[in-house]
Amino acid sequence: MDNDVILEMRGIRKAFPGVQALDDVNIVVEKGQVHCLVGENGAGKSTLIKILAGAYQKDEGIIRINGREVDSLTPHSAQELGVSVIYQELELIPYLSVAENIMLGQAPSALPGGFISWNKMYRAAKEILDDLGVDIDPRATVKDLGVALQQMTEIAKALSRNADIIVMDEPTSALTDQEIPQLFEAIRRLKAQNKSVIYISHRLEELYEIGDVATVLRDGTYVGTVPVSELSMDKLITMMVGRELKEKFPKDEVTIGEEVLRVENLNRDGVLQDISFNLRKGEILGISGLVGSGRTELARAIFGADPITSGSIYLEGKKVRINSPIDAIKHGIGFLTEDRKGQGLILIQSVQNNITLAFLRNFSPNTFIQRQGETEAASQLVSSLGIKTPSLRQQVQYLSGGNQQKVVVAKWLCGNSKILIFDEPTRGIDVGAKVEVYQLMNELVRQGAAIIMISSELPEILGMSDRILVMRDGQIAGEFGRAEATQEKLLERAISHKNREES
Amino acid sequence: MESAGMIEKSKGNLLSGIGSQLAALIGLIAICIVLTILSPHFLTLSNFFNISRQAAVITIIAIGETFVILTGGIDLSVGSLVTLTSCAMALVMINTNNIVLGVLVGLAVGIGVGFINGFLVAKADLPPFIVTLGMLGIAQGVALVITFGRSMFGLPGTFKWIGQGSLFGIPAPLILVIILFVIFHILLTYNRLGRYILAVGGNEQATRLSGVNVDLMKISAYVISGFMGAIGGIVLSARINSAHPAAGKGYELDAIAAAVIGGTSLMGGEGTIVGTLIGAFMMAVIRNGLNLLNVNSFWQQIVIGVVIIVAVWMDRMRKR
Numbered sequence: 115m116d117n118d119v120i121l122e123m124r125g126i127r128k129a130f131p132g133v134q135a136l137d138d139v140n141i142v143v144e145k146g147q148v149h150c151l152v153g154e155n156g157a158g159k160s161t162l163i164k165i166l167a168g169a170y171q172k173d174e175g176i177i178r179i180n181g182r183e184v185d186s187l188t189p190h191s192a193q194e195l196g197v198s199v200i201y202q203e204l205e206l207i208p209y210l211s212v213a214e215n216i217m218l219g220q221a222p223s224a225l226p227g228g229f230i231s232w233n234k235m236y237r238a239a240k241e242i243l244d245d246l247g248v249d250i251d252p253r254a255t256v257k258d259l260g261v262a263l264q265q266m267t268e269i270a271k272a273l274s275r276n277a278d279i280i281v282m283d284e285p286t287s288a289l290t291d292q293e294i295p296q297l298f299e300a301i302r303r304l305k306a307q308n309k310s311v312i313y314i315s316h317r318l319e320e321l322y323e324i325g326d327v328a329t330v331l332r333d334g335t336y337v338g339t340v341p342v343s344e345l346s347m348d349k350l351i352t353m354m355v356g357r358e359l360k361e362k363f364p365k366d367e368v369t370i371g372e373e374v375l376r377v378e379n380l381n382r383d384g385v386l387q388d389i390s391f392n393l394r395k396g397e398i399l400g401i402s403g404l405v406g407s408g409r410t411e412l413a414r415a416i417f418g419a420d421p422i423t424s425g426s427i428y429l430e431g432k433k434v435r436i437n438s439p440i441d442a443i444k445h446g447i448g449f450l451t452e453d454r455k456g457q458g459l460i461l462i463q464s465v466q467n468n469i470t471l472a473f474l475r476n477f478s479p480n481t482f483i484q485r486q487g488e489t490e491a492a493s494q495l496v497s498s499l500g501i502k503t504p505s506l507r508q509q510v511q512y513l514s515g516g517n518q519q520k521v522v523v524a525k526w527l528c529g530n531s532k533i534l535i536f537d538e539p540t541r542g543i544d545v546g547a548k549v550e551v552y553q554l555m556n557e558l559v560r561q562g563a564a565i566i567m568i569s570s571e572l573p574e575i576l577g578m579s580d581r582i583l584v585m586r587d588g589q590i591a592g593e594f595g596r597a598e599a600t601q602e603k604l605l606e607r608a609i610s611h612k613n614r615e616e617s
Numbered sequence: 618m619e620s621a622g623m624i625e626k627s628k629g630n631l632l633s634g635i636g637s638q639l640a641a642l643i644g645l646i647a648i649c650i651v652l653t654i655l656s657p658h659f660l661t662l663s664n665f666f667n668i669s670r671q672a673a674v675i676t677i678i679a680i681g682e683t684f685v686i687l688t689g690g691i692d693l694s695v696g697s698l699v700t701l702t703s704c705a706m707a708l709v710m711i712n713t714n715n716i717v718l719g720v721l722v723g724l725a726v727g728i729g730v731g732f733i734n735g736f737l738v739a740k741a742d743l744p745p746f747i748v749t750l751g752m753l754g755i756a757q758g759v760a761l762v763i764t765f766g767r768s769m770f771g772l773p774g775t776f777k778w779i780g781q782g783s784l785f786g787i788p789a790p791l792i793l794v795i796i797l798f799v800i801f802h803i804l805l806t807y808n809r810l811g812r813y814i815l816a817v818g819g820n821e822q823a824t825r826l827s828g829v830n831v832d833l834m835k836i837s838a839y840v841i842s843g844f845m846g847a848i849g850g851i852v853l854s855a856r857i858n859s860a861h862p863a864a865g866k867g868y869e870l871d872a873i874a875a876a877v878i879g880g881t882s883l884m885g886g887e888g889t890i891v892g893t894l895i896g897a898f899m900m901a902v903i904r905n906g907l908n909l910l911n912v913n914s915f916w917q918q919i920v921i922g923v924v925i926i927v928a929v930w931m932d933r934m935r936k937r
Binding site for chain 2 (some may be wrong): 417419438439440442443444449451456457458459460461462463467471472474475478481482483485525
């Protein structure tokens with residue numbers, strides 16, 4: 115084996131209930147290399163990193179660090195072996211100083227008995243920070259630092275533990291354009307010290323600036339590893355998304371009718387900017403864009419879950435005021451949240467109670483619930499949607515992801531919602547169940563509903579939408595008809611090239 | 618692998634669906650059997666009526682407390698509220714000799730305090746623990762202020778029937794407990810309000826996004842608790858035929874314990890009024906039994922404490 119190889123992960127497999135998250139994935143990282151790990155949302159990047167960090171255990175595969183095979187990693191042993199991961203959510207202790215954070219758990223002691231030698235600690239921290247080329251006072255309290263400097267502190271912390279492999283998960287996502295060069299400078303210094311960096315970012319242009327090689331993952335499989343210098347943006351995007359669409363998306367032709375929803379100049383300070391679009395009867399409108407581009411926020415604003423600063427909403431041509439989900443539901447809008455367990459379902463309650471929750475009034479004319487009518491409605495939906503549950507009284511938490519999603523759909527069908535907003539409708543459910551959800555959407559639009567489908571999965575957007583909006587930075591960055599849309603076009607609109615040119 | 622785990626889990630769940638209350642009921646019956654063996658005086662009708670008189674006030678306020686806990690909240694003020702309503706009512710009755718007016722004032726105080734609690738929790742978004750801890754002090758303080766810290770005697774003679782009288786040989790407090798139990802059991806199980814309250818405690822976010830007026834549900838729960846606190850205060854005064862500015866001290870903890878022993882989850886969303894009834898009676902039975910066995914009252918506290926911990930621990934083990 116090449117002596118320059120510091121990390122080798124081969125044939126890695128990992129399955130979660132209903133999903134094969136990683137299927138035969140390889141990554142080989144050399145010393146002093148900035149190795150980019152790219153792929154769409156859900157391609158398996160995070161899972162791979164979590165296996166490396168010891169947070170998940172691989173099902174199969176080989177991991178070698180510094181030529182030595184390691185069978186199972188724990189968070190502790192990974193660190194001992196020189197792996198350090200800097201997550202998007204920084205893991206610093208806000209009320210301690212920079213030095214205390216850097217030296218956490220390894221503070222130099224002055225006297226026996228655990229007394230800390232503060233001078234030594236500040237000096238040691240300062241040295242590491244100097245090596246990184248950043249000017250931070252080790253005595254400063256972490257919470258008073260900006261995100262960029264907190265990130266530097268985190269990198270310094272990794273270095274203090276003699277990390278040889280530093281993983282950075284979307285490190286620029288929270289940085290301003292002015293702060294990014296500082297990060298890149300630090301990465302170059304790490305390289306000069308012969309440290310390896312695994313770099314994950316959605317901003318593909320960054321790869322060209324900082325990366326040496328790129329490993330591309332798609333749907334949990336390994337696509338390839340290519341030197342960045344030989345990789346054009348087009349080729350990279352093709353590698354990321356290039357997959358054939360077979361019968362995975364059984365889209366039906368449905369006659370599209372008159373306008374049911376129109377949004378005009380919708381604004382929410384700092385979140386949504388000047389959003390206008392319409393939605394027609396029988397239509398599936400896809401909303402694409404990266405995580406954090408404002409898609410969910412748009413859905414919440416339309417549904418009245420978040421306040422809007424300005425803008426108007428028209429339903430069937432009539433202007434309406436939607437100040438709360440109560441108003442939205444009265445107007446026939448249903449919202450299937452992306453976070454099914456956190457916001458969609460009451461896990462400890464029964465299938466029936468979850469299905470009828472939003473329209474319980476229909477079954478309780480004088481406030482007392484008519485059990486028979488309720489049970490009939492629920493069991494009808496359970497059978498028409500094919501929800502697999504031992505009984506209507508089964509707690510939802512014990513159903514599979516796909517069946518849970520169907521319960522959420524059933525909740526909105528229970529009251530004949532006319533406009534349904536699906537936020538990541540197939541997240542975390544297996545392929546078979548996905549197709550069932552798509553067929554359900556077909557059925558809904560055929561019956562005259564209109565659907566807004568938010569999704570990070572481009573094939574799903576392309577496969578199921580009649581029309582597609584792309585969001586970026588809280589704005590609509592593009593609109594495509596079904597015929598003209600391609601993965602490349604959508605991704606290009608979703609990824610901000612503009613920012614860099616402007617700065 | 619996963620599906621096997623799921624089936625196993627769902628089996629466990631099938632048992633626990635009725636399990637929490639059933640387990641508490643079995644516990645209660647077991648304790649009764651032991652006490653029947655140990656004391657010849659335990660299993661008699663008069664002793665049962667005795668127990669029900671002792672359990673009445675705690676059962677009533679525990680039912681109200683259960684509604685609050687089901688929303689994911691807690692009402693620490695209900696013991697003080699028993700004191701306050703009892704004193705306010707006594708003050709009115711002694712000065713006007715009007716029982717109905719006194720009772721109405723007591724109920725108004727309870728509902729008012731409950732509303733303030735609920736409003737602060739739901740609209741001002743303050744933690745229930747803090748709001749009701751503050752209210753515990755306030756209600757206690759007001760009770761001391763209006764009574765000048767003294768006990769009050771001389772309530773109208775007929776009033777004490779509520780606490781001491783009986784109908785067809787059945788103690789009036791027991792009849793009241795049964796009526797309230799039926800009403801609130803139906804409210805929780807068959808009414809929209811109950812379903813919504815369980816939903817709020819089960820997942821507040823999801824409930825809000827399902828178009829339920831979550832704030833109103835929370836306020837309703839605290840108002841119910843306040844109302845039941847007031848009824849508890851009325852029954853207590855009638856039973857002791859007087860009002861004391863410390864009468865309800867610590868009752869909130871017994872109420873919470875009753876709910877918890879009966880299988881109500883402090884996380885909210887899970888629990889029944891049947892369970893709370895069983896929990897309240899279990900504590901009363903243990904106190905009564907230890908009295909019959911001449912165990913001194915200091916020890917009773919220890920036993921009750923152990924029972925609370927063991928009950929919840931067993932519930933956890935069963936659900937695992």
